Amino acid sequence: MNAPHPPKVAGIDSTVPSPAHTVASVTSGGSPAVPGAPAALLQDRLAGWVSDLTTLHELTERLIRTGTLDDALPELLRAGATLLGARRGLVVLEPADGLGPATTTGLGLGRADLGHLETVERAALSYGRILQGLPVADGGIAEPDLLAEEGLDPRHREVAARLGYAASYTLPLRTEDTGPLGAAVWLYDEPAAPRERQRYLAGLYVRYAAAHLARLVEVERTRACVAAIREELLPARLPRVPGVRLAARHRTSPRGGGDWYDALPLPDSALGLAVGSVTGSGPGAVAAMGRLRASLRAYAVMEGEDPVAVLSDLELLLRLTEPARSATALFAYCEPALRRITLAGAGHSPPLLIGERRTEFVETSVSAPLNMLACFEAPSVELRAEAGETVLLYSDGLLHRTGDPVDRAFARLHAAAAGVSRAGRQDPDAVVDHVLRTVLPDGRDRADSEEDVVLLAVRFD
Known part of the structure; x- marks a missing residue:
């Protein structure tokens, strides 16, 4: 009998790949199979699914409690850093329709650090390519060792060295209804790349976060419109x-x-x-x-x-x-x-x-x-x-x-x-x-x- 799928949590599909911490299968050249090993393997996989879904549920619950972009964007960065094992990052919000609001928020990056990144030509940055509408794979853009890349833009190399990051992982923010909203990038202090499992979970979270951000963008636009009309009436x-x-x-x-x-x-x-x-x-x-x-x-x-x-x-x-x-x-x-x-x-x-x-x-x-x-x-x-x-x-x-x-x-x-x-x-x-x-x-x-x-x-x- 097949094991039942765990239920969906917080709007996230629970049918996920095997967890990275699942016990590896015994190869034909290894030790003899231990009775009950398949049951233990299945139990470990289910435990991994429950653990991952619980983490996603907690992170999405924290996100949904945010009522403004000023609260939601830092929460998105913190959750992504938890899932990807990163320490710093930034999110650039630039809705493709050009109606705003446009903003950049950093995690572990000060205003001066964000200013240094703005001096790099956008086409040379992973999130810049996303904002310019270039196609991106479903898994995002991974740059595991920036300083070792031969074709890295010299200015980007200089800024990366100044800010002390050596790798990055970038995901687009978009929904089916609103289209591109922006991009989120997480930075690693040492050469590194998220594992497949981490990418999958971060992708699920970011898709949910993008839908929440789209709602907040509409709220922000409505508030700005009402405020503008009101100021004109005074x-x-x-x-x-x-x-x-x-x-x-x-x-x-x-x-x-x-x-x-x-x-x-x-x-x-x-x-x-x-x-x-x-x-x-x-x-x-x-x-x-x-x-x-x-x-x-x-x-x-x-x-x-x-x-x-x-x-x-x-x-x-x-x-x-x-x-x-x-x-x-x-x-x-x-x-x-x-x-x-x-x-x-x-x-x-x-x-x-x-x-x-x-x-x-x-x-x-x-x-x-x-x-x-x-x-x-x-x-x-x-x-x-x-x-x-x-x-x-x-x-x-x-x-x-x-x-x-x-x-x-x-x-x-x-x-x-x-x-x-x-x-x-x-x-x-x-x-x-x-x-x-x-x-x-x-x-x-x-x-x-x-x-x-x-x-x-x-x-x-």
């Missing part, structure tokens, strides 16, 4: 208005959220300021944010001196055109010559006034978000700033990203604003940078999050 630059200086910071979530800001010149040397947030995330929220911002701009030009009227019009528009969506917004009519701001808010956090003698939240009337009341009726408030003071507008995402309860998040924001140095208060860019770094330390302002962050600072001269 102000390309802040206006220059005598009497005030402006600074803004924006951090978007990977899926693209609906937080936004705006600053636009108005008649009589006035300035319209706005921050807001649309519910939801993804392309739909980004599109809704763009429509809302464009509508607010139109209302601000027509009746910006009355912030309540602006938000009332926005409330009516949202209720009639997008009844299933809500939004928060704050609009301020700024008169730089008088250092006066008249503002109204709909479900939005209050601005923060930062100065030499005071750091305090502006008292605003309580109102529900837009599209959650029959009409918008919250009154406006007026504040006067002293010369040198800064008014900070921000989105709720700044508070939510802290992970703290609301009262503690407000306290953290207040402490960060109060901690701006005297010299820093002279520059609105320094103010927003300090607040962002202090409220969201350790790079949390740039880390992936479901929450967008918007900061808009107005400093009165």
Whole structure:
């Protein structure tokens, strides 16, 4: 009776060649056969298959848990190094359709090392030939003793000697649906070549990894597209208005959220300021944010001196055109010559006034978000700033990203604003940078999050 095949694991075909560590068959010229030897041989082969499949399962499980290219590419290199017995390597991602993203990641190679490799003509490198579309055998490209090759490019020989590698093994990254994605190469410190068994297992792993990378490439492209559209929907630059200086910071979530800001010149040397947030995330929220911002701009030009009227019009528009969506917004009519701001808010956090003698939240009337009341009726408030003071507008995402309860998040924001140095208060860019770094330390302002962050600072001269 034939032994049953082990089941497929992690999408990998378990019908594999005999393991390299299988006990060799007894030749006719050797010792007499020992009773039970065939059973022991079969048992050893099965043990080898199980061991290899277990290793592949663990490596592919680690890979599938990666959600970005920045995590997946190093994991691919580490897994390949384990399977091939190499110590260093690099992966070059260059999708053949030219739409990107294009990147090079090294394992045990610094940025300078990768730069040295870039000085070698691509046709002289194994992965360069793959990227140029030259045919490659299923087993990849093995170069067991680079320095002994007579036809080796002189520059390649020099770089190999500088980096201290003597052999390489390269596999293409491609899928049936997307075509070529790039190439992965592993480097050996001494002349060496992977055994047949190692090549087979590495090939299985790389085919699975290529499919995962193709999915991540599509995710990365979608994120980049949403981010580009979103940036186009926000102000390309802040206006220059005598009497005030402006600074803004924006951090978007990977899926693209609906937080936004705006600053636009108005008649009589006035300035319209706005921050807001649309519910939801993804392309739909980004599109809704763009429509809302464009509508607010139109209302601000027509009746910006009355912030309540602006938000009332926005409330009516949202209720009639997008009844299933809500939004928060704050609009301020700024008169730089008088250092006066008249503002109204709909479900939005209050601005923060930062100065030499005071750091305090502006008292605003309580109102529900837009599209959650029959009409918008919250009154406006007026504040006067002293010369040198800064008014900070921000989105709720700044508070939510802290992970703290609301009262503690407000306290953290207040402490960060109060901690701006005297010299820093002279520059609105320094103010927003300090607040962002202090409220969201350790790079949390740039880390992936479901929450967008918007900061808009107005400093009165």
